[in-house]
Amino acid sequence: MPDTPALSLNDEERMRAGRLLTEFFDDYERSIPQRPLVPALDREVLADMLTTPLPEEGIGVEGLFREINQKILPNSTTVAHPRFLAYVLGPPNGIAPYAEAIAATINQNCNFWQLSPAASVVERAVVAWLAGLFGYGEQAGGILTGGGSIATLNALTTALHARRPRFREEGLQTVDPALVVYTSAEAHRCVDKAAAILGIGLNNVRRIATDDRYRMRVDVLEKAIRADRDAGREPFCVVATPGTVTSGSIDPIADIADVCERQDLWLHLDGAFGGLFVLSERKREAFQACCRANSIAIDPHKLLFAPLEAGCLLVRDRTSLTDAYAFSASYLTVEEDPVMVDYMDYGPQLSRGFKALKIWSALQTFGIGAFRSVMDRMLDLARYMADLIEAERDLELMAPVSLTAVCFRINNATEAEHNAALATLVDEGTALLGPAHLNGQHGMRACVTNYRTSHSDIEQIVARLARIARRHRAAANK
Numbered sequence: 001m002p003d004t005p006a007l008s009l010n011d012e013e014r015m016r017a018g019r020l021l022t023e024f025f026d027d028y029e030r031s032i033p034q035r036p037l038v039p040a041l042d043r044e045v046l047a048d049m050l051t052t053p054l055p056e057e058g059i060g061v062e063g064l065f066r067e068i069n070q071k072i073l074p075n076s077t078t079v080a081h082p083r084f085l086a087y088v089l090g091p092p093n094g095i096a097p098y099a100e101a102i103a104a105t106i107n108q109n110c111n112f113w114q115l116s117p118a119a120s121v122v123e124r125a126v127v128a129w130l131a132g133l134f135g136y137g138e139q140a141g142g143i144l145t146g147g148g149s150i151a152t153l154n155a156l157t158t159a160l161h162a163r164r165p166r167f168r169e170e171g172l173q174t175v176d177p178a179l180v181v182y183t184s185a186e187a188h189r190c191v192d193k194a195a196a197i198l199g200i201g202l203n204n205v206r207r208i209a210t211d212d213r214y215r216m217r218v219d220v221l222e223k224a225i226r227a228d229r230d231a232g233r234e235p236f237c238v239v240a241t242p243g244t245v246t247s248g249s250i251d252p253i254a255d256i257a258d259v260c261e262r263q264d265l266w267l268h269l270d271g272a273f274g275g276l277f278v279l280s281e282r283k284r285e286a287f288q289a290c291c292r293a294n295s296i297a298i299d300p301h302k303l304l305f306a307p308l309e310a311g312c313l314l315v316r317d318r319t320s321l322t323d324a325y326a327f328s329a330s331y332l333t334v335e336e337d338p339v340m341v342d343y344m345d346y347g348p349q350l351s352r353g354f355k356a357l358k359i360w361s362a363l364q365t366f367g368i369g370a371f372r373s374v375m376d377r378m379l380d381l382a383r384y385m386a387d388l389i390e391a392e393r394d395l396e397l398m399a400p401v402s403l404t405a406v407c408f409r410i411n412n413a414t415e416a417e418h419n420a421a422l423a424t425l426v427d428e429g430t431a432l433l434g435p436a437h438l439n440g441q442h443g444m445r446a447c448v449t450n451y452r453t454s455h456s457d458i459e460q461i462v463a464r465l466a467r468i469a470r471r472h473r474a475a476a477n478k
């Protein structure tokens, strides 16, 4: 038996792996604009990966990179492509792969601070910075999560514990009145999912109607709360959205906060898409009332361009998190330290990776100012796209452009025709956009969550869509 650890690389292998990784980064970066947005799947290769047994004898470093270059990369979506404007998904920032590699190397367990002292401080610094952006005070806290959906699930859990102090002991096995959550018709389905997971039940989620700008109607919200109280139910939480997933509309946060204060309800903000636009001076006003919310979900893996996964839950009062999540265990040797946070007490996970490093590294490397500029640039590009669309006779906007989501349709086209247009754009490599469904109408959606997108990319997309739309009109007039 050789006396070297079986799972380490020797000096030469490490050099080779480093060289291959650098080449991989370099080749990938240069190839992004030419790569297919969506891969032409090699189903034979993929099926083979499912059926070929994993090797008993390893294939080594070079073998691994060959597998990645030949099988993984060609069958992967090019999220970083400048004309990838689907969903709310951005390319990772440039330093992210390096930060991820370092986090994997030192493998800190961000559960309690003795296993990750510097990581605990970095997470605390990142969370404090994020909380400060929303005007939260000294008592605020938060935790990095796997994404916006998990942040909202954790927020609703926290709200539940705050409402029912004996929830930990009794769960939902009591005869208390049914708890009711309110959100808008345009809210992300993560609100439903959280309510379903927590046992609140979808029947106790009120989808409040929106106004003509797709914002929650506060008068309808108040009426629904009154109706539930009259029926013996217990309203407990409102989830408002500063940046809805389809159109990017911003709910009237201040008015909703007034209702929540009057009615003693937890206010959670789902800022997974829109929250980080607080970084833009132009949007500051729209986010001013966020500090009145009990909790805010945001997504650094969207608008801070951290690679997946990095969400964040912020709370106005960090004891609300420990009330819900702190459990002691005799097998964990935890010591209090005023500088450190034990993140296992702030969320459901025990073992946790060092997600904060990739966010902190990008902020250190590029500076906050670079992120502010990117926000403004993306807002400009979305406005530019909307202006180009408005100037086209055969295209129309479906919703005002509040942030960077642009929803539009081809005049008189059906859902199937819109889907066909989306498929054409992908097939010919023009762009990847998503579908939009608003107010009973179907259309398309471009979401500029991409720091690589340029004005000429936007012009190219709209020009192509205008040609498709003209052809559609000509065919309809035949």
Ligand SMILES: Cc1ncc(COP(=O)(O)O)c(C=O)c1O
Pocket (backbone or CB within 6 Å): 087, 088, 146, 147, 148, 149, 150, 188, 190, 241, 243, 244, 245, 270, 271, 272, 273, 274, 299, 311
């Ligand atoms: C408003 C909103 N909430 C929640 C989510 C879900 O976030 P995640 O995919 O990080 O769970 C999204 C995703 O786009 C979103 O736009």
